[in-house]
Amino acid sequence: MWKIPSGIVGRVGERGTDDVASKEVEVSRWLRVSGVRATRALDGVAQPTVIDGYPVTWWELLPESRPATPAELGATLRRLHDLPDPRRLSLPRFSPFEAARKHLKSVEIPKSEDMIWVLNRMLEVEQRCEDILPGLPTSVIHGDAWQGNFAVIDSQDPVILDLEAFCVGPELWDLIAIAVDFTDFARIPKSEYEGFAAAYHFDVITSPAYLLLAEVQELRWTAYVIGKSKPGSAAESEAAHRVACLKGEVSRPWKWAPF
Incomplete structure (x- = not known):
């Protein structure tokens, strides 16, 4: 930019x-x-x-801003998901792993054991998604909803940023990133997560689809770091750690380094 x-x-x-x-x-x-x-x-x-x-x-x-609080994020997502169908827009359908696969295919490194495990796991999870996602409420979704993509510049509603992942898909997807921050990473306190769920008027953790969508998100985050890996790099070490977490070899809450 x-x-x-x-x-x-x-x-x-x-x-x-x-x-x-x-x-x-x-x-x-x-x-x-x-x-x-x-x-x-x-x-x-x-x-x-x-x-x-x-x-x-x-x-x-944009003028100087700050990231939205969890409650502000929840309220804004509720307004977004309640919008009527934008018939003049031709938006893609939500695809759990399309971007992750493209990212991995573009990487000029040999396939590691971790990459192969992630690719195979994505295939298994995607097959389960085909059974569950069609039954979930859909709307226009942001696709990459977290506090940093919703900027607060005044006392009014947050401004939505990074519009490239907008698509039509399960409303629950926009609630997943912050929920796993709470359940699997302990990045936000319980009171802030409860504020998010209250502002949205639903707690995604209570959904039968939650664990599946949480794994989709964490696989995507892991694939992204694998795509950044080179032999001996910090990304390679972080990717191995993330895969170990997903395999159940590391107890929650997990600590993942940002990339």
Whole structure:
């Protein structure tokens, strides 16, 4: 992302991702019309502007902000999920491991035992998802909902950031990241998690689908670090630790280093 004069940000996407860039702009405009605050795409310019295959989108610069609290996140997700079907938007369907598989395939390292285990486990979990996900309530979801993607700049509602993962999928998916932060990592206290669940008007931990979706999230986080691994690197060591956790070799709460 590039900050340029007059309070504008230019965001450069990966080569060939024009469709994702266009979707982000359309989602921003749809949210604005729907009365939900989101990072604002500029009007009156080509969106995206494609330069040598790289899509560039143009946004208003946000003032100084802070991440949303769990309660603020829960309330904003409730408003998002309650929006009517955006018929003019052509959003993809939620796919549990599409991005993770693409990331692993693009990595120029030999397949390790950990990578093979994760790929096989993703296949098993995905098959279970095919039985469970169709029965869950769906809506437009953020797809990567956590406190840092919801910015508070004043006393009003948070502003939704990072629109690239927006899709149609199970509403519960947007509740998973913060829930596993509480249940598996002890990153937030019980009172803050209860504030999140109360603001959303539902506790995802009580859902029969919770453990399955929690494993989806943790496999995705693990695949991301494997994709960053090189022999002898910190990422390689962290990936091995994460796989050991998922295999049940490390007791909860887990401690995973950020990447």
